[in-house]
Amino acid sequence: MSASDSRELRIVGFLCNWCSYGGADTAGVARFSQPTDLRIIRVPCSGRIDPLFIVRALINGADGVLVSGCHPRDCHYAEGNFYARRRLETLKQFLSATGIDPRRFEYTWVSASEGQRWQHVVTEFTRRIHELGPAPTMSHVSDGAWFDAAAPAAAGQGCPCHG
Amino acid sequence: MSKVAYYPGCSGQSTSLEYDRSTRAVCAAVGLELVDVPDWSCCGSSPAHTVNHVLSAALSARNLDLAHSLGVDVLATPCPSCLTNLRNAAVEMEDEGFRGQVNALLDRPYVGRVDPQSVLQVLVEQVGVDEVARRVTRPLTGLRVACYYGCIMNRPPERMRFDDHENPMAMDRLMEAAGAEVALFPLKVECCGASFGVPRGDIVARLSGKLLDAARGLGVDAIVTACPLCQMNLDLRQGQINAALHEHFRIPVFYYTQLLGLALDVPRSELGLDRLCVDPRLALGKIKAPAPVR
Amino acid sequence: MRIGVFICHCGSNIAGTVDVVAVAQAAAKFPEVAYATDTMYACSEPGQEAIVQAVKEHQLDGVVVASCTPRMHEPTFRRTVERAGINRYFFEMANIREHVSWIGKNAERNTVKAIELVRMAVEKLRRNRPLIPKRFDVVKRVLVIGGGVAGIQAALDCADGGQEVVLVEREQSIGGKMAKLDKTFPTIDCSSCVLGPKMVDVGQHPKITLHTLAEIESVSGYVGNFQVTIRKKARFVDWSKCTGCGLCMEKCPSRKAPDPFNEGLCTAPSINIPFPQAIPKKAAINPDTCIMKQKGKCGLCAKICPVKCIDFDQQDELVTVDVGAIVVATGYDLFDWHKYPQYGQGRYPDVITSLQYERLLSASGPTGGHIKRPSDGKEPKTVVFIQCVGSRDRSVDRPYCSGFCCMYTAKQAILTKDHIPDSQSYVFYMDIRSPGKGYDEFTRRAMEEYGAQYVRGRVSMIYPKGDQLVVRGADTLAGTQVEVAADLVVLAVGAEAARGAVTLGEKLRVVPDQYGFFVESHPKLKPVETNTAGVFLAGACQGPKDIPASVGQGSAAAAKVLALLSKDQLESDPQVSRVTPARCVGCGKCVQTCPFGAIKLVEDRFGNPKAEVVETVCQGCGICTVTCPQGAIQLEHFTDNQILAEVNALCPPRIRVNYAS
């Protein structure tokens, strides 16, 4: 099923200002058509993304969350994306424990010049989310339990920056 | 001792019987065990793939399956044309859709998971040039040769994944190991006219003539080949080429296994030197310490 | 709060696939929105004026503009709201062009998406705070990295503008690629005659400090206050004494190493001055080939030197400078043509690069300006030029056009005829790209006046025959294969990013594109700026460029630097982290994670450790905000509450089952 001819799903993107937001701009300037499901929240750096933002989006009913930052070593703030990588990787591992399909969350690296790559990332991720379908209502899990389960990731447990 | 499946190819039964025999002898001499693919059939050669890729792959698939049943990883063939067909089939059948079409032509679905390689590749990569050099007892000192690989042994590189595709060196290195002097042949991978010998002899005359001319310009005693079709075009058809181009080429064209066999002191009866059309005796006379005739 | 929302048509760019009127109507119903309208061009003069008027008319204290990317016009609109009397951080932008109208064709979906993006912006704006920038002093000095023609121009313009300049060059002399060229197109000016005086000016300018044989070790700081460490490599010669007399070069017994200045066409002594016009004209020892450095004996140069300036024990030296701005002018390198095995991979000595050919043409080159082919020194009568070697070729990952090869090949064909009147040149080309002033006329002259035979097609292979090289190509205009026996083959090798560019980019926080060329801030409007404030680009480090374009960019970068350094103080971006001392437990995790050392631990009046942000040092990345276990440190303008408000705007919270438990 193509993403464009079915009902739109709710996909939230967190993009760093310098690379991936620029990459999305580049894709737009080049008129690289993309599925329209994604809504982008701009943050200065992928290192600014608190795993709790992602968990919050998913609890609130987002069908997918996509994070994108600068390629490793290319971070505008030198090392923000390294912190992001560790946090997001930890989050990924914890997600399944909460009952959320970890495939609903993905992170990737796209530079400001990579418009085509951005188009590809959005298209593929949207396709994946449409294959998974709308996120199930999580009424059987308590909201608080979710946060409890996600807390280690959010607090960056197993992440060196949190000691 | 390394063990590989062996696919001689149709020409090894007739026009290039000496290539098959000398290949077997050389491999035995360097400790490479060849296990014949039982009841192998024709790979389809160029005619099959020029008609249809599924048909071509089906003809190869049967052989890949038979080789697979021997429990080896590598299927070695001396013939680059067979190699191309077998390799293309093996790679393309990784695609499920294509494999389905091929299976529709076969009695049993394809299972073969062997890697088709040229005997030359196996010799260089599994035995090693140094090991071959170590076993040389009668070096070809004094013999100056040009190595000609033919067009499809190494091309396209992504598919063949062996040696440099513009300047392959495997045969050059083996000939050096055998003690011969190797002239850098700039037309190593130029096509000789391939299988147009029968229907369009004029094409072969022009293309193979160009190769002979380049070899003559290098002042070599002989050309060394690894392809039955190339050898046939350059050797058997050398007279036709001379007639068509008003030339007087007289360059013997060896299989590399024949010269390697001489250097490894393989019995001459296994090398079939008498089956070459252009008399090789003058060239062999250049070898400083000629191998004794057995 | 009273928020005004302005939905831009951007002509038909947005209005073509977004119902802007519907978006404005929807926005009018959002909380705290007092006014919503659509506007033709929000960024135009009347568009901005309408915003100012609306602010006054409707007593607005916050503005949302839904138009293009904030990376383009956020500063524009911030100034607009400031003109209207609002703090400039009470402004938010919704990107409904690049992220909506230009990528989706379905008007209905686009409109819904635009509404949601506006909703997000409104929710964020409701939680904004007024921010006031701090001021800090600017270091009035500029660093120029790279001493090619672009860097030279930037350095001279900055110095002439009254600023102190530190010029760092990796090679022993400045001059770059241009110093190696014989003549320049389309005027056939002598390259060293044009460049030489500029090099001398650099050497003599009282405002310019030159470091050659030097590289950037590290960079820290921010616009107006960079700290740069420069590694001056050991040259084993005391340059304060060396007079450049060249006696050492004559006597050096080690002269087998290929001469890099002459592109390996000849050899150079181990102690060497690269070329007669070198600036600085000082000798340096190559430790890899020097017999004394390798074997511990020789020292002939030390004995012969009249001023005793040889110092075999010299070590690398680190120099630190403070600068307010940086110009990157690191140029390009030549494509390694050995990636084309069909051109011989170096097996044929008479297949050379275009830059090697420049050295053969140059009067100061290894053949004294006589074209002699490398194999046997014979004068070639048939010269074949092959264009696009490493350009416009996906198979070697160089799909871009190098831009200047068509022109220099035409020049070389002309010069060949000048040098050898009975010669014939052949040029294999795919397309002739000569869009500069006087350029196309120049390539026509090569064909019409100088008789160069242009052949439209690529060359498939080169092979030797006798003492010639057979070049086999195509003439696609004639529709067939062509062959020509050449005495010399010149490969018009393309340009690629300078080696080391990526590493340097990491230090400067300037991003390279996928081929290693540095990315400018905006391809149209900010061609010499980068995304790192205070770092500018000039010349071919941004992409292949010819000399006039490089010089133009050198001057452009200098103009940007001069404008920046004309201010005594700069405003720091107030979008920085802020600590709520009451929540801070002084764990110091933020101090450890801050990449800029912008956070320090101080004691409050009770002796408790508390984090404190140095506002002018903080770059506003927000890594600390995520790190803080207490939520005590928040990045202004991107606080947790603001981002969560955006999340909630997109995904409204569901009924909370058992939340209390």
Add this chain to the structure above:
Amino acid sequence: MRIVDLATADQDFIAEVEARSHQNLRTCYQCGNCTAGCPYTFVYDHSVSQVMRLIQLGQREVVLQCKSIWLCASCQSCTTRCPNRIDVAKVMDVCRHMAREQGYATEREVKLFTDAFLRSVERHGRAFELGLMADYVLHSGRVFTDVDLAPKALARRKLAFRPHAIVGRDQIERIFQRFRKGGAHV
């Protein structure tokens, strides 16, 4: 000279060649490198790069009736050196397949030799040179083909007088039978 009406480009033809060869033909920018390296250009009626261009222009009849597609030996020079990584030899192969299917045989001898070869394989499981030569001579009527080589070849025992029939030759026969029945298109 033939005038090409650009508006009547056969889009189905372009699509079919692309689908069967798995190549993006639009990436060809006519640099001519395929023609430059092709050893067979001298016998072609349209050079390889022209064939590529004619496909881009949707000129089905011109391409399928040209001699070049029959004279390509699949030597891989074009494929190996294409700057746009197009498998040109495969495109040539596919054009020949399509020409065959549509009953063209512009180079009759080449087609007859191919047919004779495959008949030999179908019959014996392996190629039987003497038999296929006889077959080819019979079908082509070129009775003197290579008769000059016979003494040399026979003296050196290069030609077997009997086919090397294999046990599983009925399996090969069935491959051909199924192929003809299905008329597989790839």
